[in-house]
Amino acid sequence: MQAVTILARAIHFASILSLTGIFVSLAVVVEPALARSAPSDAPAFRRALRRFAWASLATALLSGALWLMLEASSMSGRTLADVFSQDIIAVVLTRTRFGRVWELRLTLILLLAGLLMAGERLGRRRGADLLGWAMLLLSAAVVAALAWAGHAGATQGGEGEIHVVSDALHLLAAGAWLGALVPLALVFARAIGDWAWLGVAREATRRFSALGIAGVGTLLVTGTVNSWFLVGGVPGLLGTPYGRLLLLKLALFAAMVAVAAVNRQHLTPQLHEGVAPTAALQRLRRNALIETALGLAILMVVGALGTEPPGAHLPPDWPLPFRLDLDAFPPSPALDREAVLYGVGIAAGIAALLLSALRRRHRWLIGAVGLALVVGSGRVPLAWMLEDAYPTTFYRSPVPNDAPSIVAGALHYADHCSQCHGVGGHGDGPAARDLPVRPADLTAPHLFAHREGDLFWWISEGRNNGAMPGFSDVLGERERWEIVAFIRARAAGAQPNILLPLVTPGPAPAAPDFTFEQAGRQETLRAATEREPVLLVLYRLPGSLSRLSALDAARDRLERAGLRLLAVPLDPEAATNAGAAAALPDFAASTGPETAAAYTLFEGAGGGPREFLVDRAGLLRARWKADTSIGLAPPEELQAQLERLARLPLARRASHIHSH
Amino acid sequence: MRFLYASLLLPALLSAAPTARAHAFLDHASPGVGSTLRQAPATISLWFTQELEPAFSTVSIVDQGGQRVDGGDAQVDTRDQTLLHASLKPLPPGTYKVMWRVVSVDTHTTEGTFTFRVGG
Numbered sequence: 001m002q003a004v005t006i007l008a009r010a011i012h013f014a015s016i017l018s019l020t021g022i023f024v025s026l027a028v029v030v031e032p033a034l035a036r037s038a039p040s041d042a043p044a045f046r047r048a049l050r051r052f053a054w055a056s057l058a059t060a061l062l063s064g065a066l067w068l069m070l071e072a073s074s075m076s077g078r079t080l081a082d083v084f085s086q087d088i089i090a091v092v093l094t095r096t097r098f099g100r101v102w103e104l105r106l107t108l109i110l111l112l113a114g115l116l117m118a119g120e121r122l123g124r125r126r127g128a129d130l131l132g133w134a135m136l137l138l139s140a141a142v143v144a145a146l147a148w149a150g151h152a153g154a155t156q157g158g159e160g161e162i163h164v165v166s167d168a169l170h171l172l173a174a175g176a177w178l179g180a181l182v183p184l185a186l187v188f189a190r191a192i193g194d195w196a197w198l199g200v201a202r203e204a205t206r207r208f209s210a211l212g213i214a215g216v217g218t219l220l221v222t223g224t225v226n227s228w229f230l231v232g233g234v235p236g237l238l239g240t241p242y243g244r245l246l247l248l249k250l251a252l253f254a255a256m257v258a259v260a261a262v263n264r265q266h267l268t269p270q271l272h273e274g275v276a277p278t279a280a281l282q283r284l285r286r287n288a289l290i291e292t293a294l295g296l297a298i299l300m301v302v303g304a305l306g307t308e309p310p311g312a313h314l315p316p317d318w319p320l321p322f323r324l325d326l327d328a329f330p331p332s333p334a335l336d337r338e339a340v341l342y343g344v345g346i347a348a349g350i351a352a353l354l355l356s357a358l359r360r361r362h363r364w365l366i367g368a369v370g371l372a373l374v375v376g377s378g379r380v381p382l383a384w385m386l387e388d389a390y391p392t393t394f395y396r397s398p399v400p401n402d403a404p405s406i407v408a409g410a411l412h413y414a415d416h417c418s419q420c421h422g423v424g425g426h427g428d429g430p431a432a433r434d435l436p437v438r439p440a441d442l443t444a445p446h447l448f449a450h451r452e453g454d455l456f457w458w459i460s461e462g463r464n465n466g467a468m469p470g471f472s473d474v475l476g477e478r479e480r481w482e483i484v485a486f487i488r489a490r491a492a493g494a495q496p497n498i499l500l501p502l503v504t505p506g507p508a509p510a511a512p513d514f515t516f517e518q519a520g521r522q523e524t525l526r527a528a529t530e531r532e533p534v535l536l537v538l539y540r541l542p543g544s545l546s547r548l549s550a551l552d553a554a555r556d557r558l559e560r561a562g563l564r565l566l567a568v569p570l571d572p573e574a575a576t577n578a579g580a581a582a583a584l585p586d587f588a589a590s591t592g593p594e595t596a597a598a599y600t601l602f603e604g605a606g607g608g609p610r611e612f613l614v615d616r617a618g619l620l621r622a623r624w625k626a627d628t629s630i631g632l633a634p635p636e637e638l639q640a641q642l643e644r645l646a647r648l649p650l651a652r653r654a655s656h657i658h659s660h
Numbered sequence: 661m662r663f664l665y666a667s668l669l670l671p672a673l674l675s676a677a678p679t680a681r682a683h684a685f686l687d688h689a690s691p692g693v694g695s696t697l698r699q700a701p702a703t704i705s706l707w708f709t710q711e712l713e714p715a716f717s718t719v720s721i722v723d724q725g726g727q728r729v730d731g732g733d734a735q736v737d738t739r740d741q742t743l744l745h746a747s748l749k750p751l752p753p754g755t756y757k758v759m760w761r762v763v764s765v766d767t768h769t770t771e772g773t774f775t776f777r778v779g780g
Contacts, residue, residue, distance in 0.1 A: 075716045075763045095715040097765040154710050154766035309768065313685070404694055515695045522701060524692060592696050 002307060005074070008066045010303030014296055015059035019112075020143050020172070021179015022053045023136035029207045030183055031132070037199035043124070045190060049183055053116060060142070061109050068092070068102050101149040105142050112138045143175050144168035151310055155229055163229045170222035177215030178295040181288050184208050188285035192278060201281065205268055212260055219253070232312030234324075235394035239316025242308040249301040256294045259287050315395040315453075323389035335384075345377025387449075390457035397452050399481040401489070402513035403591075403598035409486025410597070412479050416471060425490055437467040442487050443494035455484045493601035499612075499623035501630045503644040508619035508651075511536070511612065512598040516568065518589035528564060529618050533645060535638060536612040537567040538599055541574050544609050545583055547632060552585035554635035561639050562646075570596045570609070613641060617651040684710040684742075684764035691776040700751035700778050704730070710764045711741040717762035719746050724755055741765075753779025 026049065034042050072083045072092040083089060093099040115135050122128050145168075147153060152167035154160075187204045191197035227237075227246065237243035263284060270280035352370030356363045399405045414423070422429040425442035432439050440463075447455075459480045462470035471480060492498070492509035499509070513526045528534055535558070539548060551558075551565055558565065565587040572593050602620060603610050609626040611633070622641055624632045633641065689706045691697050706719060714736040721730040731747035744762065756778065761771040 071767050074769060075713065075767055077716075077761070077769065091715050096713045096763075096767075098713075098767045149767070151766050154764055156711065400688070400693065402692070404696075513692075515690075515692045515697070517698060520699075522690060522697065522699070524688070524690065526688065527690070590698060 005067070005070045005307055006300070006303040008063050008070060008303075009306055010296075010300045012060060012063035012067055013299045013302055015056045015063060016139070016143050016146075017171075017175040017179040017299070018056040018182060019053060019060060019179070020136070020139040020175030021177075021181070022049055022056065022183055023132065023139050024176045024211070025049075025180040025183040025208075026132055027136050028211060029180060029204050030187065031129070032207060033187075033200045033203035036203050037196075039190075039194070039196035039200065041190075041194075045186070046124075048186065050116070050120070052182065052186075057109060057113055057116065061106070064102070064106060064109070068099075071098060097153060098149045101145055101153075105145050108138055108142045108145070112142070140172055140175070143171045146171055150306055151230055152226065159229070163226065166222040166225040169218055170226060173215045173218035173222065177212050177219070178292070178298075180208060180211060181292045181295065185285050185288035185292065188281050188288060192281045192285065195276065198275075198277075201284075202271055205271060205284070209264055209268065212264075216257060216260070230310035230312055232310075235316040235318055236311030236314070238320070239318050239394060240308075240311035240314045242305060242311040242314070243316070245301055245305050245308065246311070249298055249305070252294050252298045252301065256291050256298070259291050259294070263287050315392070317391045318389050318393045319391075320389060322386045323393060324385050325387045326385060339381060342377045342381045345373055346381075349373030349375075349377060388454075390454060390461075392457045392460070393451055393453040395453040395456060397456070397481045397484060399478060399485050400513060401485055401510050403594040404514075405482050405485045406489045406512050406598040406601070407486075407594040408479070409482035409484070410490075412475060412483050413486055416474065417483065420468070425487070425494075435467055437464045439468070443491050445491075445495060447488070447491040452484050452488065455487060456480055459483055489598065490601045493604075499602060499604060499620060501622060501624045501628075501633065503613065503622045503641045503648065505648055508615075508621055509602065511614045511618050511620045512595075513618070514568075514591050514595040514598070516566070516589035516591040516595070518566065519586050525566070525614065526618055528566065529614050529616055531616075532562050532564050533616055533621075533642065534564045534566050534614045536599075536614055537565065538570050538596060538603075538610045538612075539567050539588075540570045540609055544626075547609070547626070548585050548588065551635070552587070554638075555585070555587065558635060558638060558642075561642055563638065563642050568595055568599075572596065613638075613645065615645055615648075615650065619651060621645055621648075684708040684712055684762050684768075684770055686760065686772055686774075687742075689758070689774070693774040694776065696777040696779075698779065701748060703745055703747050704758065705743060705745040706758075706760055708742045708744065708762060708764075710766075712736045712744060713763040713765060713767075714741075715763075716769075717744055717760075719744055719758060719760040721746070721748065721756055721758050723751075723757075729756060751778050753777075 030049070034045075039045075069080060069083055069089065072088050073080050075092060075096065075098075076083065076088045078086070078088060091099075093103050112135060115131060115138065119128070119131050119135070122131060147164050147167035147170075150167065152160075152163040155163040184204060187197065187201050191201035231237050231240075231243050231246060237246060267280050267284050267287070271277050271284065273280075349370045349372070352366050352373060354370075356367035356370060359366070413421075418429055419431040420429045420435065420439040421427055421442055422432070422439075427439040427441040429439065458468065459475075460470055460472040462468045475483070489509070489512060495509075498507065511525060511529070513524055515522060515524050517523075525534065525536070535551075537544075537548070537551065548567060551567075555565060567585070567588040568591050569588075572590070599610070599612075600607075602612070602623065604623065604625065606625060606627045609632070611624045612620050613622040615621045624630070626632050685708065686693070687707045687709045689704070691701050691704065704719070704721060717734075717736055719730070719734045720728060720732075723729050729749045729751060731749065734744060734746035737743035737745060744760065754777070755775055757773055757775050759771070759773045761769065763769050
């Protein structure tokens with residue numbers, strides 16, 4: 001089924017690009033060239049092109065219908081037979097975006113057929129050019145509309161509009177360049193042996209060359225934009241099936257451009273030399289066919305690309321033992337000046353290399369100096385930026401950063417990790433003394449230099465040649481990710497001076513999410529903070545009652561200032577005690593016991609009631625402790641901190657993708 | 661020149677790209693994935709990373725005995741096309757399994773399951 005879908009897609013792409021290419025070619029390449037020097041058999045040539053257009057149109061219609069049926073079957077999860085017998089096609093056509101785009105496209109193709117038929121009657125009489133442009137526009141619409149039915153049509157928001165426009169331009173450029181190759185090859189074929197056509201071939205080549213450069217340029221720019229959205233970066237390119245298919249497509253594209261460059265640089269000049277450049281014509285025709293074949297191969301890859309989930313959405317299997325980390329450059333502010341020096345060295349080296357490419361005198365000497373400068377100056381910064389990497393380095397955790405996951409991770413940690421890494425994570429467990437390598441301190445700031453995928457790999461496969469064992473046989477994937485969530489939350493909570501009793505810019509730990517019930521409604525912290533900042537009050541009864549009633553008294557004022565109050569018990573058992581519960585204000589919420597447990601990781605020294613200011617990105621921006629001299633913040637102070645918070649730029653919320 | 665272009669593009673490719681959205685994955689749900697609730701919820705809501713095709717997107721919820729406990733009225737929200745919700749019958753304490761199958765507007769099908777607990 002998959003293979004049939006890929007083939008149907010590829011054939012459909014090929015036929016509609018060919019259709020657009022024919023009309024583009026007629027409008028800007030073939031007709032203007034024929035207008036200059038009209039050979040007597042020009043009408044026969046036009047008829048041949050028109051027959052080719054009919055064949056492309058019929059293929060487009062059939063392959064489009066086949067694609068629609070296959071898609072209807074895939075969307076509904078039914079067999080092809082069911083798709084016909086149960087009117088699923090009608091549902092797809094009228095009630096899905098893909099179907100509505102298809103309705104439009106199939107209508108446009110039929111309209112195009114009508115115009116093509118009218119064109120047969122009209123011949124070269126007045127209005128033929130206008131009709132040609134109308135057909136060009138219709139075929140372009142058939143091609144461009146595809147962008148709305150595919151991956152690009154699903155990108156949301158303003159980015160989505162950029163993606164769709166870019167994808168539509170990409171398709172149109174492919175049609176103008178690739179689709180116009182066959183008509184050009186037909187011109188070359190005529191010109192071989194019929195010198196009345198040589199002038200046409202020369203003019204057509206000149207015009208096609210300009211079209212090709214515009215097409216290739218557009219393809220490069222829009223292709224980069226599309227990949228940006230769909231592949232997301234180098235990990236997605238190297239580590240996912242989608243990315244690898246894209247690399248194959250790029251290689252084929254590079255080959256096409258190389259052939260085009262030979263045509264332009266070597267064969268086109270030969271075409272203009274002498275009176276009978278047969279060899280040049282034959283090579284040009286052959287190359288146009290090679291390019292067409294490469295283009296068809298690209299379309300097969302495109303057929304497959306649309307059926308693969310885009311690389312940006314899959315965990316990429318990183319194939320290299322290292323990665324480039326641009327954030328690690330320079331490694332410390334003290335090295336800033338040194339980094340600038342290396343930059344100057346690299347820039348000088350590049351300048352020398354460019355010079356050697358442009359000038360013939362001393363080319364090799366200048367080139368060697370340039371290369372030495374680039375390699376010599378680039379080596380150190382490159383070493384700064386190179387980090388060890390593993391196959392799972394760019395995986396993103398399928399486990400949400402929420403209290404239940406963190407607590408589950410803490411339990412696995414206690415069972416499997418604490419013997420060596422210690423209960424507190426400082427690398428000082430009872431079994432640590434007998435190990436050849438000291439276990440890592442999992443609370444060190446260095447932990448954040450590693451991606452969560454690195455931690456996942458070490459937990460799964462071990463480290464230091466087995467000094468740390470791997471746990472992939474002992475713990476399931478989810479359990480290992482829960483340990484990662486716990487370790488990262490604990491390390492974030494253990495960093496000194498990150499959580500202060502005032503709002504500060506700079507790094508802030510993510511607040512573990514949790515579900516709570518407040519005033520009879522269920523909600524998550526994440527959903528609540530998406531709307532407004534939250535003051536998260538961890539209270540203990542009966543000691544916190546006066547604080548809670550003070551907050552309750554100031555509640556209207558704080559809410560008007562845009563702060564939501566949310567109180568969660570440190571001791572859920574005591575909070576459900578009937579007598580105590582009656583005295584609680586209605587911003588007190590009930591939640592699972594994991595919530596208080598997860599937030600102890602962020603309580604800092606001491607223990608007891610804590611209050612956290614959580615910003616709209618879900619980050620812990622400030623913390624107040626009841627048992628310190630500063631104590632908890634009076635309402636005016638909370639308002640002042642809220643104003644500070646409003647002046648900070650909001651971080652982008654990390655989107656967690658759950659297992660599926 | 662090509663080298664120059666490559667060096668211009670490289671940093672762009674190496675840095676993190678915007679969150680791409682194609683294929684709808686479950687972003688979050690209420691009741692949350694794996695969560696425990698004191699009170700039985702009256703509805704279930706699932707938010708996806710992408711807009712859904714209402715005609716082909718559905719969710720069903722079963723109890724431990726495999727009995728359907730949703731109202732059979734799963735539908736994509738008319739205002740927020742990334743939101744799929746269904747009503748729930750009154751749920752006694754226990755573990756419930758949520759099974760979803762959705763088609764995103766770029767025609768791709770994804771499916772998944774998760775559980776939540778009511779009570780204890």
